[in-house]
Amino acid sequence: MNTISEVRCSINEIDSEILRLLAKRKELDIKMADLKYSQGLPVRETRENEQSMQKLMDAGMELNLSPDFVDSVFRTVFANSLSQQISYIQGIVGINHQLNRKLKVSFLGNVGTYSYLATYKYFNSICDYIQPKNCTTFDDIISAVETGECDCGVLPIENTSSGCINEVYDLLQKSNVKIIGELTYPIEHTILVKQDTDLSKIKTLYAHPQPFSQCSDWLHANLPDVELKACSSSSEAMDTVRKLDRDDCAAIGCREAGALYSLKAIHGNIANQKRNITRFIVISMSNIIVPPDIEAKTSITFTTENTPGSLVRVLNVFSSHNINVVKLQSRPRIQNNLDNEPRGVWDETFYADILINVNTPLMTGLMAELRQVTGSIRVLGCYAASDATGR
Numbered sequence: 148m149n150t151i152s153e154v155r156c157s158i159n160e161i162d163s164e165i166l167r168l169l170a171k172r173k174e175l176d177i178k179m180a181d182l183k184y185s186q187g188l189p190v191r192e193t194r195e196n197e198q199s200m201q202k203l204m205d206a207g208m209e210l211n212l213s214p215d216f217v218d219s220v221f222r223t224v225f226a227n228s229l230s231q232q233i234s235y236i237q238g239i240v241g242i243n244h245q246l247n248r249k250l251k252v253s254f255l256g257n258v259g260t261y262s263y264l265a266t267y268k269y270f271n272s273i274c275d276y277i278q279p280k281n282c283t284t285f286d287d288i289i290s291a292v293e294t295g296e297c298d299c300g301v302l303p304i305e306n307t308s309s310g311c312i313n314e315v316y317d318l319l320q321k322s323n324v325k326i327i328g329e330l331t332y333p334i335e336h337t338i339l340v341k342q343d344t345d346l347s348k349i350k351t352l353y354a355h356p357q358p359f360s361q362c363s364d365w366l367h368a369n370l371p372d373v374e375l376k377a378c379s380s381s382s383e384a385m386d387t388v389r390k391l392d393r394d395d396c397a398a399i400g401c402r403e404a405g406a407l408y409s410l411k412a413i414h415g416n417i418a419n420q421k422r423n424i425t426r427f428i429v430i431s432m433s434n435i436i437v438p439p440d441i442e443a444k445t446s447i448t449f450t451t452e453n454t455p456g457s458l459v460r461v462l463n464v465f466s467s468h469n470i471n472v473v474k475l476q477s478r479p480r481i482q483n484n485l486d487n488e489p490r491g492v493w494d495e496t497f498y499a500d501i502l503i504n505v506n507t508p509l510m511t512g513l514m515a516e517l518r519q520v521t522g523s524i525r526v527l528g529c530y531a532a533s534d535a536t537g538r
């Protein structure tokens with residue numbers, strides 16, 4: 148008769164074997180991407196995937212595994228495989244010409260910030276080694292790329308709870324960096340403490356301003372009298388609470404990252420939206436080419452006259468070409484010369500994300516039409532849409 152620990156041991160061995168096989172599969176993904184790219188074949192093979200899935204479900208049934216289970220396991224494996232292949236090809240085509248596949252990347256904060264987690268998730272399959280540049284402001288992240296100190300930078304741009312991160316939009320208005328990628332990352336805010344304590348004892352809470360704003364409802368209802376201290380990042384917040392080592396201080400951060408700072412989670416899931424997700428953009432000084440079979444997103448910025456119908460005329464251009472505008476945002480225009488500005492009014496700069504690849508013949512005609520109905524227009528970058536990569 149087997150004991151629990153013997154059975155557990157056998158299960159652990161099987162799990163390790165599954166991991167080894169997944170790692171082997173990952174190596175084949177890269178080989179496959181290489182072959183497809185060199186032969187000019189599409190990366191996404193929807194029909195082949197469907198056929199493989201059907202075969203796996205049939206084989207699974209013979210092994211007494213339900214089709215649902217097989218479907219959910221392999222859907223994740225297939226999505227990951229596609230994302231690996233796309234990232235790899237993006238790496239060949241665009242941002243990584245270095246033979247040793249090392250990239251220097253700037254992002255907010257230190258180990259354990261959400262930006263850190265998103266950065267490693269994005270670049271893991273693109274390069275072998277990331278040299279991190281830890282920044283304390285969004286401006287520094289962009290400057291590190293502009294000066295050539297870093298190959299790429301990662302910036303949060305919008306979140307399902309707090310909306311657009313205006314500071315990043317305004318910095319993009321002033322910079323020449325290109326957007327070369329995006330990823331969406333689930334942000335699971337947690338109250339982290341150093342000493343054994345409970346919520347009623349907390350007097351001071353440390354966090355980046357974004358988590359404060361993303362958790363405003365919960366904070367209002369549960370910690371209304373607590374002093375909120377803004378930090379430059381979640382890592383600074385977590386490190387401060389670790390060093391203070393008190394039972395009346397806490398930080399907002401991700402549960403797993405908290406453990407890196409010897410902090411315990413006492414309350415989780417505190418964001419205003421259950422699905423609290425941040426979209427990050429990846430920036431670089433040079434554009435990448437998105438292969439034609441990958442769904443591409445192009446970010447543009449434009450100005451219009453401050454007159455009735457001006458914006459509609461721009462949107463009509465997209466509509467007439469059946470182009471999906473998946474995001475439209477406006478920000479007050481940054482003016483350096485205020486001499487001719489009438490008092491009390493200001494102009495807006497618009498940002499739009501549209502589903503089109505800039506390297507299509509349609510784009511040239513589209514830009515010509517857009518120039519006729521805008522004051523100025525600039526492409527901020529064209530990149531693989533996160534839906535396409537599963538990131």
Ligand SMILES: O=C(O)C(=O)C[C@]1(C(=O)O)C=C[C@@H](O)C=C1
Nearest residue numbers: 260261262303355357380381425
């Ligand atoms: O402070 C961090 O951990 C960050 O990475 C910054 C940041 C942000 O500025 O939006 C990143 C993602 C989350 O939305 C919350 C915080």
